[in-house]
Amino acid sequence: KQPISPSSNRQSSYVEEAGSGIVLRHGDRNFIVTNYHVIENSAVSDIRIEADGKWFVPNRVVHDRETDLSVMFIDRSDLVPAQLGNSATVDIGEFVVAIGSPFGLSHSVSYGIVSAMGRRDLELGPQGVRYQNFIQTDASINPGNSGGPLINLRGEVIGINTAIASN
Numbered sequence: 001k002q003p004i005s006p007s008s009n010r011q012s013s014y015v016e017e018a019g020s021g022i023v024l025r026h027g028d029r030n031f032i033v034t035n036y037h038v039i040e041n042s043a044v045s046d047i048r049i050e051a052d053g054k055w056f057v058p059n060r061v062v063h064d065r066e067t068d069l070s071v072m073f074i075d076r077s078d079l080v081p082a083q084l085g086n087s088a089t090v091d092i093g094e095f096v097v098a099i100g101s102p103f104g105l106s107h108s109v110s111y112g113i114v115s116a117m118g119r120r121d122l123e124l125g126p127q128g129v130r131y132q133n134f135i136q137t138d139a140s141i142n143p144g145n146s147g148g149p150l151i152n153l154r155g156e157v158i159g160i161n162t163a164i165a166s167n
Helices: none
Strands: 002-005 019-026 027-036 048-051 055-058 060-064 069-072 094-100 108-119 134-137 147-152 156-160
Touching: 019 060, 019 094, 027 156, 069 108
Parallel strands: none
Antiparallel strands: 002 019, 002 048, 019 027, 027 069, 048 055, 060 069, 094 108, 094 147, 108 134, 147 156
16 A cells, blocks of 8 residues: 555646555566556646655556546666455455555544445546446545555455545
């Protein structure tokens, strides 16, 4: 989990928000995956990523708006990548941990159980999320948890915290 702080300097306004991300490794290269909605209004040079007390920016970012995911290319080989699990093997009632930076409070953890699998047809944000197959959990998810991992008790990432249900 890495805190991510996108900011935008568009039209003389300054917006700073916090989200989370997951370090993944493919071959010998590290990437950070987060939600698209966390960084959607930011230029690559505006994105700040904190790891081990050091801040850096990604080299390149690619987005998939229809799944609400973004991948940031980074030149850091010293980050420990997450272990991926298989979300298809998750059972209702399984204990999970949500990691993120709710309300800008970095390195925060909450726990709960998987309440449901395969949630679809949810209205999420103004642009929506076309491809949906969500894991529902009762672990506390708040603004700033977006992009962070949902982890099983084996320490494997089984999902990405994306949305909250609130009034």
